[in-house]
Amino acid sequence: MADHFEKANELAEALQASEEFTTLKQLHEDIESDEVAKKMLDNFRSVQMELQQKQMQGEQISEEEVQQAQKQFELVQQHEQIMKLMEEEQRMSQLVGEINKIITSPLEVLYGTEEQNG
Template identity: 75%
Template sequence: MANPMDKAQELQQELRNSEEFAQLKQLHEDINNDEVAKKMLDNFRGLQMQLQQKQMNGEQISEEEVQQAQQQFEVVQQHEQIMKLMEEEQKMSQMVSEINKVVTQPLEELYGEGEQE
């Protein structure tokens, strides 16, 4: 019988070796080597984190903060490499989400049975 952790390690290695991960890694390196792009992305992500933290704390986000976030997004949208990175991150996130769905399906079936009856 296969050990689930061994299979998880195999899956991790498959992800590391995937074309999608290689593309994502290259885009990260490209942006990290471009001072302007790195600063733009860091500023944008920092602002995103601040706003998410406020939401998690139940704090209201001001109209000014919303406008600032929109302006930051408009700035990063102008940078082709950043947009490519964000697209690839979205693709990877979708893949991981789909993998998670497959992996947790037995639990969904187990716990979902009681709700259906």
Template identity: 65%
Template sequence: MSNIHDKAYELSSALRDSEEFQQLKELHDEVEQDEVAKRMLDNFRNVQLELQQKQMQGEQPSEEEITQAQKQFEMVQQHEVISKLMQQEQQLSTVISDLNKIITEPLEELYGVPEENNGQQ
């Protein structure tokens, strides 16, 4: 089992050394050093988190909350560094999603992909 963990640590290190992660880190540091940008991003993420928590509890966000979230999103998108940071987060998320698909491939081979099993018993 430790061999699998060793490979996971190697993968973690490779991810940390990747261009995608390095660019994200640089942008993150840049936002952290800009008090206005940091506050804008924190406010946006807090609004996002509140909406997600409501949805997880089965509550529907109000029109006002949705409008507020959209305004926050538009505002952060207009900030050049925050916009770049969010784009880079999306790129790294895609890389991690690809890695997850690769890692879980043996389980999909064993159990099949859920869509393939629809209607079969």
């Protein structure tokens, strides 16, 4: 069992050493040190989180809330560093998703959750 955790830690270290992670970390640091960008991003994420929670709880989202979210998104879209960060976050998310797919593929085969051919 310890061997599995050792391999998982090796994978975490490899991910941390990756170009994607390094770029993401640098972009995070750039935005953290830029008060305006940090505030813009925090506001955007706050609105986003609020809407997601309402959706999960089955609450109705008002037209006003949708417009507010749209305005926040338009604001962050105008900030080059924030857009770079979001693109890099998306790339990292895809990378982690692909790794997860590889790791869990034996379970998918075992439980037959992979798409059936034929």
